[in-house]
Amino acid sequence: MNVAESFFAGDRRALARALTWVESGLPEGEALLKRARGRGRARVVGLTGSPGSGKSTLADRLIGAVRERGQTVAVLAVDPSSPFTGGAILGDRIRMMRHHKDEGVFIRSMASRGSLGGLAGATVGALALLEAFGFDWIFVETVGVGQSEVDIARVADTTVLVLTPAAGDAVQAFKAGVMEIADLIVVNKFDLPGGDRVVQELRATLEFAPPRPAGWQVPVLTTVAATGQGTAELLKAIEEHHRHLEEHGLLEPHRLERARFEIASVIQALGLESARGGDELVRAVAAGELTPRQAAARLVARVLDLPGEGRQGRA
Ligand SMILES: Nc1nc2c(ncn2[C@@H]2O[C@H](COP(=O)(O)OP(=O)(O)O)[C@@H](O)[C@H]2O)c(=O)[nH]1
Ligand SMILES: [Mg+2]
Incomplete structure (x- = not known):
């Protein structure tokens, strides 16, 4: 059995593994989470x-x-x-x-x-x-x-x-x-x-x-x-x-709030990750060539690996 199967079979070691995945932000964790949801x-x-x-x-x-x-x-x-x-x-x-x-x-x-x-x-x-x-x-x-x-x-x-x-x-x-x-x-x-x-x-x-x-x-x-x-x-x-x-x-609203919170924290993490790169964009903002919003949009798109690089050209 793989980890996901073992998890759903109630194996605690698989649970521990899965938690490590989620904790480390690994894609395997995301896939399992999606199945586990609800x-x-x-x-x-x-x-x-x-x-x-x-x-x-x-x-x-x-x-x-x-x-x-x-x-x-x-x-x-x-x-x-x-x-x-x-x-x-x-x-x-x-x-x-x-x-x-x-x-x-x-x-x-x-x-x-x-x-x-x-x-x-x-x-x-x-x-x-x-x-x-x-x-x-x-x-x-x-x-x-x-x-x-x-x-x-x-x-x-x-x-x-x-x-x-x-x-x-x-x-x-x-x-x-x-x-x-x-x-x-x-x-x-x-x-x-x-x-x-x-x-x-x-x-x-x-x-x-x-x-x-x-x-x-x-x-x-x-x-x-x-x-x-x-x-x-x-x-x-x-x-x-x-x-x-x-x-x-009031229980269902709580559950929705939890999901909303998860989305928000991913956005936050993406923001932090984005802000690490992009020195040339930083210089462009400092020089008044780009607005912070324009620079932010480019950085986030880069992290998300969006095909929208072209769209930023218009920004
Ligand atoms: N006097 C007293 N000490 C307590 C009580 N509950 C916990 N402690 C002590 O307070 C310290 C901190 O407890 P802990 O559960 O680790 O606190 P936490 O940091 O909030 O998790 C430990 O030394 C406990 O033994 C209590 O009801 N009375
Ligand atoms: Mg404690």
């Missing part, structure tokens, strides 16, 4: 929050809770902050290691910023593959600090913002615009001092937040991921949100 019906849950807030530990607990019900789960840990060292990712791996031998659990780390398709595009592609593979749940762990992480959170069905009682954590999230995309807020490390105050602050802030689709009220939950306290309630709240999406016909 299969599966996973619940996609984004876990976002600052480094160290306990996302991986929480994911580990959620894996446990999901597995107790006999459902399968994949975790995609995205760490854009360390493309070279992978240090944080190693930590994530270790935290979820106890599920290592469990056939119903698949954990994958990605640190692919800079590869063709970009971090964001590769991540959403990976999501599509995991979904097609048939997992019941997919957790995507991202660091909620940059725009692309916010975007990834946006394409999840349910986005969980993980905060801690640490001073300023909520303020940071608010500033980064992550608060607005959170469907659920979790104050983790509730064993540390200051938790009650943060919960109160969050609830007060949410009073003034813009209304959410179909009247969803963002709940503020508390967990101690280190001991597992509150994780069953968290999973229940995630399911409640999923039901809300279902009841109001």
